[in-house]
Amino acid sequence: MEYTFRQVLSRPDKEGRCRIILDVTWEGQRQKMPTGVSCLPEHFQPGAKRVVNPKDPQAAIYNAKLAALVDKVEKVQLQAAANEEVFVPPVKPKRVKSQAPKLTTPTDFHVAWLAENPHQSTSGARRYKQVVAHLEAFRAEWPITTLTRKEYLDYMAHVASLGLVDSTTIKHVKFLRECFRLAGLAVPSWLKMQVRYGRSPALQATELRKLINLPLFEQEILIQERDMFLLQTLLMLRDSDLRQLKPHHVTTLDLPGVGPTPVLSIRQVKTGDEVRLPLPPLAASIWAKYDGQLPVKVQQHRNRYMKLLMERAGLTRDFVRVRYVQGEATEEVVPLWQVVTTHTARHTGADMIMLGSGGDTNLKEKALGHAGVYGHDALERYGPALLKAWKTVLGAKAENAPKSKPIKTQNAPKYTGGGMSIGLVKRQ
Numbered sequence: 001m002e003y004t005f006r007q008v009l010s011r012p013d014k015e016g017r018c019r020i021i022l023d024v025t026w027e028g029q030r031q032k033m034p035t036g037v038s039c040l041p042e043h044f045q046p047g048a049k050r051v052v053n054p055k056d057p058q059a060a061i062y063n064a065k066l067a068a069l070v071d072k073v074e075k076v077q078l079q080a081a082a083n084e085e086v087f088v089p090p091v092k093p094k095r096v097k098s099q100a101p102k103l104t105t106p107t108d109f110h111v112a113w114l115a116e117n118p119h120q121s122t123s124g125a126r127r128y129k130q131v132v133a134h135l136e137a138f139r140a141e142w143p144i145t146t147l148t149r150k151e152y153l154d155y156m157a158h159v160a161s162l163g164l165v166d167s168t169t170i171k172h173v174k175f176l177r178e179c180f181r182l183a184g185l186a187v188p189s190w191l192k193m194q195v196r197y198g199r200s201p202a203l204q205a206t207e208l209r210k211l212i213n214l215p216l217f218e219q220e221i222l223i224q225e226r227d228m229f230l231l232q233t234l235l236m237l238r239d240s241d242l243r244q245l246k247p248h249h250v251t252t253l254d255l256p257g258v259g260p261t262p263v264l265s266i267r268q269v270k271t272g273d274e275v276r277l278p279l280p281p282l283a284a285s286i287w288a289k290y291d292g293q294l295p296v297k298v299q300q301h302r303n304r305y306m307k308l309l310m311e312r313a314g315l316t317r318d319f320v321r322v323r324y325v326q327g328e329a330t331e332e333v334v335p336l337w338q339v340v341t342t343h344t345a346r347h348t349g350a351d352m353i354m355l356g357s358g359g360d361t362n363l364k365e366k367a368l369g370h371a372g373v374y375g376h377d378a379l380e381r382y383g384p385a386l387l388k389a390w391k392t393v394l395g396a397k398a399e400n401a402p403k404s405k406p407i408k409t410q411n412a413p414k415y416t417g418g419g420m421s422i423g424l425v426k427r428q
Contacts, residue, residue, distance in 0.1 A: 001024065001026040001073075001074075001077055002024075002026075003022060003023070003024060003073070004023040004046070005035075005046045005066065006020070006023060007019070007041060008020075008021060009041060013038065015040075016040055016041075017038040017039055017040055018038060018039070018041055018044075019034070019037075019038050020037045020038065020039065020044065020052075020066070021033065021034060021035065022070070024073055024089050026077070026087060033069070033073075033089060033091055035065065035066055035069055036065065037052070037066060039052045039058075039059075039062060043056040043059070051063060051066050072090060073089055076089065076090050103179070103182060104141075104143050104144070104145070105142060105143065105144065106131075106132045106135040106136055106144055106175075107136065109175075109179040109182055109183075110129065110132045112182050113128060113175075113178055116182070128171070128175045131172050131175045134162075134172065135155075135172075135175075144179045144180075145180060145183045145185055147176065147188075147191075149188070152176070152190065152191060156169070156193075156326075160325055160326045164325070165323045165324060166324040166326070166327065167195060167324070169193065169195075170195045173192065176191055194327075195324070196327065196329075197324070198321060198322030198323060198324070199320075199322065200343060201336060201341075201344050201347070202344060202348045202351045203233075203336075203340075203344065203351075204351075205352060205355060207313070207317075208233065208348060208352065208394075209394065209395075210313050210315070211226065211310070211313045212230065214309070214312060214313045221305060222305060222309055222312070224295045224297075225297070225302060225305040225309060227286045227289070228294065228296055228302070229306060229309070229345050230345075231286045231287070231294070232345035232346065233348045234280050234282060234349060235264060235277050235279070235283060236345075236346050236349035236350055236353070236367050236369075238269070238270060238342075238346055239342040239343065240269040241266060241268055241275075242296055243296050244266065244269060245264075245266065245292065245294055246292060247291065247292030247293065249264055249265060249266050250262050250263065250265075250292060251265065253278075253379070255379070255380060255383045255384055256380050256384060257384050258383070258384050261278045261279070261383070261387070262278070262279040262287065263277065264276065264277045264279060268369050271369065273369050273370070275369040277367060277383075277386065278379070278386055278387055280386075280387055280390040280391075282394070299342055302342050303340075303342060306340045307337055307338060307340055310336065310337035310340045311335075315336045315337045316336065316337065318333050318334075318335070318336075319334055319336045319338075320332070320333055321333075321334050321339055346368070349367070350364050350367070350368055352389070352393045353367050353386065353389050355393055356391070356392035356393040357385065357388075357389040357392075360385070360389075363382055363386065363389065367382075
């Protein structure tokens with residue numbers, strides 16, 4: 001058996017180092033074995049005891065590695081001879097690259113997208129499911145990556161004929177762009193869409209106070225949803241940020257002129273920006289009520305419960321809802337309670353801070369978690385101002401309004417309203 005070290009000079013790395021290969025020859029056979037060692041050509045000494053010249057900084061390690069490889073081959077050869085077996089050099093089998101499944105139809109891409117985003121919420125995972133259904137209904141087994149501009153425009157016209165507003169249609173465009181990305185293809189320059197949005201609804205100060213003081217004697221689910229809406233409003237949180245809250249996100253800090261105050265510290269899910277906000281007394285009481293374990297329902301259910309809450313609170317003032325279909329605005333006058341969603345809380349909170357602070361835009365932007373205002377980590381400056389603004393808006397009574405704590409009972413009767421079945425609980 002013969003061992004021969006040689007160097008592959010055709011493919012040096014960025015530093016000019018070339019791979020060293022071990023050739024094993026026995027009984028007229030030859031096997032090439034990778035060594036995992038590279039060195040500069042001038043440091044390679046194939047006929048010497050030390051294959052890598054000591055001038056190489058890693059020579060000792062490399063030579064030991066090469067010697068260990070030769071010893072390993074010899075042990076395998078001796079073991080084969082002792083067992084009267086055919087000698088086979090210990091070469092690692094080449095790894096065969098697994099071929100990724102070919103993505104063609106909308107369903108294929110949706111499955112791939114879900115696999116790439118395994119931690120989606122229920123509403124997030126459902127985001128593109130409806131889009132896929134529309135695409136498959138428009139053209140079964142549609143090979144999406146062959147999409148032409150004409151086909152795209154035809155599909156957009158089809159979506160518009162269904163009455164889908166632009167804020168929904170943009171999800172279709174985003175999914176089509178995701179399909180090209182997942183296929184490793186360039187996204188066509190024409191595959192885009194500009195969307196305009198109408199004014200988002202927000203509660204006025206009197207309406208917010210009316211919601212706070214709304215009697216909810218036995219409706220546990222509505223009591224919980226009101227608590228979540230108020231907490232969102234007072235902290236100006238998105239629904240996604242509310243869902244990530246854990247007990248450790250609120251700690252007590254000493255604010256100048258205020259004293260020990262519970263403070264929320266999180267990073268926003270959407271932007272990654274840090275948010276640090278003091279909890280107004282009402283928010284602190286809600287947080288303490290649930291010990292930081294918030295009963296946040298899925299977004300679709302939250303929106304339903306909110307509408308029922310707002311209707312109960314008598315929030316019936318006219319709201320002009322503006323929707324855009326293919327860029328054309330359509331107006332519809334509806335009662336406020338019909339258009340309230342989880343995002344209404346964030347808009348309401350921003351409006352209340354502007355009202356309570358006398359129009360301090362910087363304070364509002366800081367509370368919303370927008371970067372670039374009030375400097376970094378300046379809670380001592382803006383914290384007291386936020387608490388003062390909320391006290392101005394809510395007043396001392398509403399600011400510390402007692403919160404009914406629901407009492408759970410089994411086999412409770414059901415209340416049906418607004419297309420929902422809501423469990424009732426008895427009150428002590």
